[in-house]
Amino acid sequence: MLLPDSAGRDTHGRLRVGDCDVAGLAAEYGTPLYIFDEQTLRSRLRSFRDAVHAWPAGGDVLYSGKAYLGLAMVRLLIEEDCGLDVVSGGELAVALRAGLDPRRIGFPGNNKTEQEVAAAAEAGIGHLVIDSDHELAMIAARPAVPRLQALLRISPGIRPDTHDFISTGQLDSKFGFSVENGSAMEALRTALTLPTLQLRGVHMHIGSQILDLRSYPAAIQMMATFLQQARRQLGFVADTVSVGGGLGIAYVDDDDPPTVAEFMTTVTSTLQAALQAQDLPLPALIVEPGRSVAGPAGLAVYTVGARKQIPGVRTYVAVDGGMADNIRPKLYGARYQPLPVVDGDGGSARELVTLAGRYCESTDILAKDVELPRLDAGDLVAIPAAGAYTLSMASNYNVSQRPAVVFVAGGIARLVRRRETLDDWLAPEVGPPIPA
Numbered sequence: 113m114l115l116p117d118s119a120g121r122d123t124h125g126r127l128r129v130g131d132c133d134v135a136g137l138a139a140e141y142g143t144p145l146y147i148f149d150e151q152t153l154r155s156r157l158r159s160f161r162d163a164v165h166a167w168p169a170g171g172d173v174l175y176s177g178k179a180y181l182g183l184a185m186v187r188l189l190i191e192e193d194c195g196l197d198v199v200s201g202g203e204l205a206v207a208l209r210a211g212l213d214p215r216r217i218g219f220p221g222n223n224k225t226e227q228e229v230a231a232a233a234e235a236g237i238g239h240l241v242i243d244s245d246h247e248l249a250m251i252a253a254r255p256a257v258p259r260l261q262a263l264l265r266i267s268p269g270i271r272p273d274t275h276d277f278i279s280t281g282q283l284d285s286k287f288g289f290s291v292e293n294g295s296a297m298e299a300l301r302t303a304l305t306l307p308t309l310q311l312r313g314v315h316m317h318i319g320s321q322i323l324d325l326r327s328y329p330a331a332i333q334m335m336a337t338f339l340q341q342a343r344r345q346l347g348f349v350a351d352t353v354s355v356g357g358g359l360g361i362a363y364v365d366d367d368d369p370p371t372v373a374e375f376m377t378t379v380t381s382t383l384q385a386a387l388q389a390q391d392l393p394l395p396a397l398i399v400e401p402g403r404s405v406a407g408p409a410g411l412a413v414y415t416v417g418a419r420k421q422i423p424g425v426r427t428y429v430a431v432d433g434g435m436a437d438n439i440r441p442k443l444y445g446a447r448y449q450p451l452p453v454v455d456g457d458g459g460s461a462r463e464l465v466t467l468a469g470r471y472c473e474s475t476d477i478l479a480k481d482v483e484l485p486r487l488d489a490g491d492l493v494a495i496p497a498a499g500a501y502t503l504s505m506a507s508n509y510n511v512s513q514r515p516a517v518v519f520v521a522g523g524i525a526r527l528v529r530r531r532e533t534l535d536d537w538l539a540p541e542v543g544p545p546i547p548a
């Protein structure tokens with residue numbers, strides 16, 4: 113099932129999410145429109161949270177805001193007793209603005225600025241994830257108060273089975289200190305000498321859209337071995353570890369992702385076994401899921417415009433969005449499985465089409481060779497599993513305006529972000545006044 117948990121069709125074949133009529137929402141808020149099903153967001157977060165609460169040493173679920181972030185999302189995290197993983201001063205500011213307890217914030221990132229490190233320290237965040245010698249030097253130069261809480265990002269030398277562009281755990285990566293070549297132990301040695309820093313433990317994140325969980329035990333084993341060496345060589349005992357995020361989701365029917373519970377069982381059972389084998393105490397456990405929370409909850413809705421039939425070649429059906437709101441097909445070769453918002457008799461004849469975006473690039477294709485009922489200008493088409501890494505990576509390409517976002521639950525739709533306007537685009541322009 114690719115659609116959000118609460119989705120279904122009424123007797124007229126009209127798609128509903130959160131007990132709201134999708135075509136009605138499109139009419140009210142315009143398209144492209146991104147609809148988030150609160151039930152899916154909450155149930156995913158709860159599955160992670162319940163598993164972390166069951167971990168003997170406790171821990172936290174820090175939803176990875178880079179997948180999708182907004183004030184409403186942060187407020188929902190607060191309601192669900194979860195924290196946030198931020199990767200920039202901007203994301204940090206959004207979290208604080210929405211009222212999130214700073215101690216529930218983690219801050220990874222491979223090249224934080226001095227201002228970002230200062231903002232994190234002053235806010236009193238849960239932990240900064242140290243990623244480089246440059247950052248260690250920056251932290252060394254900081255005042256001793258407030259003392260920064262931190263984890264050290266290690267790169268366990270594991271390459272998960274995912275797209276090259278979203279694999280991060282291998283030796284050749286811009287992220288973290290390599291365990292393999294000894295730089296992680298060196299960084300730990302330095303970190304432990306800094307009075308401006310309280311090092312709590314280690315962090316890893318091996319990649320994203322991981323559908324085969326076997327990469328996790330291997331990486332966790334590396335982490336446990338590293339922690340055992342850290343205790344032996346430096347007397348360091350971690351009180352917190354983060355295993356990052358990475359759990360994949362279904363974008364098309366062929367995808368068969370593990371459940372959140374399966375992911376958490378794999379992580380907790382291997383971590384517990386690996387640490388106990390080294391006779392190490394269990395630290396608090398942090399997970400940073402992004403895609404597996406926001407992805408399945410999000411539905412993108414577009415209006416069809418032009419149709420172009422090239423006899424013997426293919427039929428293009430163009431919609432009013434595309435790569436400016438969803439760059440994933442172009443960037444990662446990601447596949448999606450669009451469906452009609454209103455499916456008359458459900459069994460109406462299907463045709464093979466390519467769903468094209470409206471932007472000026474031939475590679476602006478949302479879904480190639482997909483089966484859909486005949487769609488004509490004005491018809492609505494939806495893309496499921498569109499909640500993660502779409503809006504958060506959106507652009508204003510071709511001076512387009514980013515879509516509106518609606519949260520739905522129990523028959524109520526809340527506009528949480530309005531569609532951008534041309535004035536939003538013009539606001540930062542500097543120069544002679546623009547005639548109205």
Ligand code: LLP
Pocket residue numbers: 176178179197220278317319320321356357358359400401402403404440444500501
């Ligand atoms: N923690 C860290 C340190 C990360 O770098 C990431 C994702 C996550 C957690 C969350 O991972 P997730 O649970 O979402 O897999 N734009 C790409 C994905 C980039 C992932 C970047 N880091 C895409 O659209 O596939």
